[in-house]
Amino acid sequence: MSLEPTSRVVVIGGTSGVGLAVAHAARKAGAQVVVGSRSAETVDRALAQLPGATGRPVDVTSGESVQSFFDSVGEFDHLVYTAGDAIAGGLIADYRPEEAQRFFDIRLFRALDTVRASLSSLRPAGSITLTAGSVAYRGGPGTLLGAAMSGAVISAARSLANELAPRRVNVVALGIVRTPLWSGMTEEERTSLFASAGNNTLVGRVPEAEDVAKSFIHLMDQDYVTGTVSLVDGGGVLN
C-alpha cells in the first residue's frame, strides 16, 4: 500500500501502541508523518524510532494545547486519532457516572474536539480515522463502558462523514491488541487475557499493533470510502 509522498499524516496518540504502528506504516507507505501525544518524553522516544517523522507534545484534554498543536503543524491530509488512557471495565452494578465520563473523555469527547480543531488545516480531499472497540458489536459482562463509548464513536463518525464531506471520516474498531495499553496488568494477567482473547477469535490469536495498523493505512488510501467501520477483530464478533 502506498500513500502520496506529498501527503501529510497526523497521528494523535502516535507515540505508543496502535498509533505508533500507524506512524511507522505511514512512513513506510511514503507519507510525511507528524506524531502527537501528551508528553515530550514519549514524543522524543517515538521520534527516535521514526526516521524522517516529526512530532510535538499535545494534551487532548486541553483545548489550548490542541489548538497550538494544529497551528504549528500547518496543512495536512490525514488525521488519525488513537489517543486513549486506562481501560475501565465493570458491570452495571458497579456503574459510576464519574468513571464513565473519565473513560469517554479522551476516546470520544476529546476526539471530537481534536477533529474540530483540525478542520482549518485538514485539506478538503483528506480523511479522518477514529478508533473504537469491536465491543460495540458484541458487548458482554464487563464491557459496558467500552461498548457504549465505541458505539458512540461509530455513530459520531457517520454523522461527521455527512457533515464534513468531501473529507472522509471512518473508524477502525479493534478487538484486543497486544499494546502498552495493558501494561498496568501483571505479566500473568496479560498472558491470560491475550490467551483467552486469542481463543475468542476465528484466527486464533491476538494481533500485534503492526497487524491492525494496515487498516488505518487502507482507510487513508481508499478515497471512495467514508462513514464506514473497519472491524479488525480476527472474527471475534462471529465466535
Ligand SMILES: NC(=O)c1ccc[n+]([C@@H]2O[C@H](COP(=O)([O-])OP(=O)(O)OC[C@H]3O[C@@H](n4cnc5c(N)ncnc54)[C@H](OP(=O)(O)O)[C@@H]3O)[C@@H](O)[C@H]2O)c1
Ligand atoms: N490495545 C487494545 O487492545 C485496544 C482494543 C480496543 C480499542 N483500543 C483503543 O485503541 C486506542 C489506542 O490504544 P493503544 O492500545 O494504542 O494504547 P496505548 O499504547 O496506551 O497508546 C495510547 C496513546 O494515547 C496517548 N495519550 C493518552 N492520553 C493522551 C492525552 N491526554 N493527550 C494526547 N495523547 C494522549 C498516549 O501518549 P502518552 O504516552 O504520551 O500519554 C499514547 O501515545 C485507544 O483508544 C484504545 O482504547 C485498544
